[in-house]
Amino acid sequence: MLTVKNLSKKFKKSDVYAVKDVSFELTKGEIVGLLGKNGAGKTTIMKLIAKSLIPTEGEIVINDRDILKGNNMLKDVNLMIESAFFNHLSAYENIKFYLTINDMDYSEKEIKNVLMLVDLWEEKDHNPSQFSFGMKQRLGLAMCLSSAPKLVVMDEPFVGLDPNGVTALIEKLREWVVDRELTVLISSHQLSELEMICDRYIYIDNGLLVKEFDKSLTSVTVIKINDEIDPSVIQKFEHTEMNHKEITTSLENEHFNDLIKVLSEETSITDINKKDHLKDLFKKGEEV
């Protein structure tokens, strides 16, 4: 769906690269989290995909087409990077304008549905100038979801949403991933929300792609046992390691239950603790 090859960006008045030699791929129907500290280069990567920045080097291919080699290549891509709107138009008119200029098919019902999803239907006739920051974010989200995109690029989509809104957004994105094979590149500092939705993660630091890792690696449980057991017992389980009296595993559901069952038969469990590896990643920088 999306291939980023050796992407670099150096701003005119800067000596250093904001993004350097970044390559990654997103396959159809995948939700990928773009992680990194402030200033790491996440937004720059998103803006390069949105073609609002011109890359110094590299290629961006969407559906086998190099998007940098022509116009109107982002027809199937919706962006939520900066939530800015015309203040002399209502929320409804802003979405309608966006859909019309981009020559997208839409129905009044679709606009209504998306405004209801972000809880702005009651405010549809109000101008964004009267909106709070959170409401503007939600309007940006509505715009991003207002047509039937194949790829969605979202920068901090959870900001401004209440817990119900976050759940509704996550459900909607998951529904679209299943029904429409939507692909999502999402950046957020709200790690627990990202963990609820992402299949994979890309970690950016100082403009470099430091690590790509799977969802299974972020959900790690540490089990402490009373006595050391035979390592062969543990070797039967995937993604599970033992270090003296501590077992680390990324198993979930029935596999996790099986492990607990086996351990209980061998020894007694003293503690089970879920480790937040995304948070660790932010603290340490690069180690997962």
Place this chain on the structure above:
Amino acid sequence: MNHLFLPIFKNTIKMKSIWLYWCFGLVPFIVILSAIFNSDFLQIETDSGITMTGLDLFYMLFGILHNLLLPFVILAFIISKVFYDEIHSGIIFMYKDIKRSSILFSKLITLLIIHTIFNVILFISSTVVYYIHTGSLDNTSPLLLPEGTNLLAFSLEPIGIYLVQLIAIVLAITLSIKLSAGYTILGTLLFIFFTTLAPMLGVSKFLVPTGYTDQIDSLGLYGVFAIMIMITIIYLAALLTFAINRFKKVEY
């Protein structure tokens, strides 16, 4: 282009500043108010021996408003909102990767239509004022157009002003791609000042469309007109090429 131009036009004319700009087209009615309150402001007097027509009044008010600069300050402000503000606020993300030159041309056509509507309002209101007030003064004709005069020769000066305004609009667009409202307004007004003063400054008068109106004897009426048009086209082509290149390279 149509799916781009129409929404941009409909969107732009919803801006309050557009309606303020168009309100300046109603300035001719001040002539009536001025007469009612016996004020010297915009008092119309006709010289004996010269018969004034409706078109004379329109051209006179058109020239006064051009020199007054206020409507152009508002227009330059509008241009800045349409370009600079949209780029710097992030509204431009709405256009995704639509061909930048198409966006620019749709906005340019929108602005030219807005400018034309202003002139139509000015023409209609000055005609109304002429027939209900000025036409009753001494030395005025009941006719809108002058009789026995070559219309092109009669209109050469206002045509020059109109061409200057076209250039000023494109100049404002070029400036507003990179510069904020203050600089755009300043740059546009300096250009209008220059075009007003240049005809009085020797050789430099030949740099502006308004500098040839006294050359009819040597160049002929159609020669002068052709040169005015040619100079305007050169300015527009140069500015538009520069503006398109700038707009294509804009990063936000």
